Amino acid sequence: MTQFNAVEEALAEVVSQGRCLGAALRVLHDGEEVLDLAVGDATSTQAMAADTVVPWFSASKLAATVAVARAWELGLLHPNDRVVQHLPEFAGPGKDDIRIEHLLTHTAPLRAVDRETGRRFADGRHALLELVLSGDADPDWTPGTRAAYLGHAGYLLLDEIVRRGSGRPFADFLHQQVAAPLRLTSRLGAPPGADVVDVPWFGPAELASRVARFDVSMGYPSACMAGPFGDAAEICEMVRQVGTRHGRRVLSPETCAALVTDQRPPTLIDESAGRARRWGLGMVLAAENFGPASPASFGALGGTACLVFADPEAGLTVSLYFNGNTGAADRLSRDRRVIDALYRDL
Template identity: 30%
Template sequence: MTSSAEPYVAEDFGPVADAFRRNFTDPGDGAAAVTVLHRGRTVVDLWGGTDELNHRPMPADGLMMVASCSKGVTATVLAMLLERGVLDPEERVATWWPEFAAAGKDHVTLGMVASHTAGLPYPPLGTGLQGLDLHRGPAVTAALAGATPLWEPGTAMAYHPVTYGTLLDEIVKRASGQSIAQHVRTLIAEPLGVDLWMGLPPELVPRVVPGLWEQQSPMTPDDDSAPDPNSYAAQRQAFLHENPPMDPDFDDPDEVREHYAAERPAIGAITDARALATMYAALLGPVGGVRLISKETRATVTRPQTDGVETLVESGTAGPDIRFGLGYQLASASMPGFGPTSFGHTGAGARLGIADPEHEVGFGYVTSLMRNIGPDGDPRWKALIDAIRGCL
């Protein structure tokens, strides 16, 4: 699904355009885009604002690195492989990846990894790895295989910001023979005709609109606080001192290309609002004749996995009430969506992709003006979602 290079708003959806326009002044937005599909049909496709780093209006074909919205894309790959019988969420990870059984992890299941309850939210401290090597590659994968969980797997949940993708990529490679990035292209992007990559071809780099934080990123350690040294919060803070920045140095073209080319299934998807909305709509029903999963599989992957376990301090990008199915975030106060059946994933800075079976809506929103997501979600989403709901 490519852009016609003309904004589009279907009849009766004018209030969504009004809300999108207002967002640029209240609460303020950078370069942004929103797409909505209703019952498989595009009813809103809008973009606007300014790419401040490149001094240009938001391009009609602009792309963005969408941070943890990538996890929703990875969850879709898992769902499709589950439906094909390649993966089983109840299966032990060590069945595919024997080395992972080390340090008491022999009983950890794929479902625990996908629902952030596996106890490996970060690579072990002191690996000596730096930069992107902490996010992908054989060294960090081996370190995770040998790592001791920070809690008894399956008994607590803490958001796995990057290891979610590193672990799942190794599982998927061993189970299917292909990486998540390869499956993203062959299972989702190409059948739906959308712009979606995990590992961007270098010739497409000029289309990317960088994200700029209005204030400090939630993935930056807070040196002013002093958590209990034995707490999970202290362990998390220690890792953030080793963790590479989420974004490259935009003054270094080589570093930008390296970051965009890296296959990071948790945070590295480069895409647009159209692709997010289209993918989520195709989880509900056919879009252009393509349906990604059955209703039965959707019920399996959106069944709550974390409601009955303790929630530890998490990264701050999604709110303390974060809930998960098999990789998808489920509706909560900080990601309310359209109602209790909504599922999808937020991304740092306030990017969002969701599906709502009750309202038959696929929604995608991307922005270059990155703000921490508050306990009630982002006001830019809320204005758009409230307007959409009013049009249905």
């Protein structure tokens, strides 16, 4: 028996039930790695391993958010800036008062144009950016007064703001300012020469067509990080340690506090979820997928395959990856089965 007997059994059970091909779990406690476990398969010919290169899906926003926070600290932008201050061609009715903070909290009136980006992944970054820049704002939506998850539109604008301000591609900025200091091998657009796992669908067949499929090499900041998902734990751990990891300061304590402080009114309904959801600046707070984690927990979710979070009250940071997207209910069941077992073990 090991300290993590319950969580090892939970992971093995999920895989044996055919709810994914394989899974990987990394756990940091008080800054030290205490578990780095992989079970099952990555492909038909490759076992799942801690260093398997996987797509991060929307958990890519975690890395992108920290890159935007670095741009803030370098004076390239401020959360209270209006987007049109940086991107004048974005101007238009209902759009002039959209601020950077609204993009990070998913409270910008861009839901319709965001849905259109989801239908046009294959068009590439430039075409999607032009679509968002020229698109109309949603009517009857004052920025900050309504909330709905934006899969791509907000982060395409953030990408361009940082690109213009820094004079370099967002992927390069993210690597230099975030990935390299944290010793990550993951990259926006995938590590050079890496074979990225094609994550299969395990949910109801009638929902399969809703799963976004695109090549991570397109480099969208909202969904195209790829690499070992344990790298995501390093990002959350840095924020948990108020900006420092491996003896390197990446963010200031003040910036970290802003990322994980509630930025939405507590009664504001997220129209994507049908209920109130807590958000910091680019971070989901105390998500139900985090199991018994404390109300202070923060992190990100990716597709219906992965999650990463830090729980400051427990001194804990966790990254969990299932090699298999699935329906929302099964995803929550898998997540909670493993995270609940982990907290019991600890």
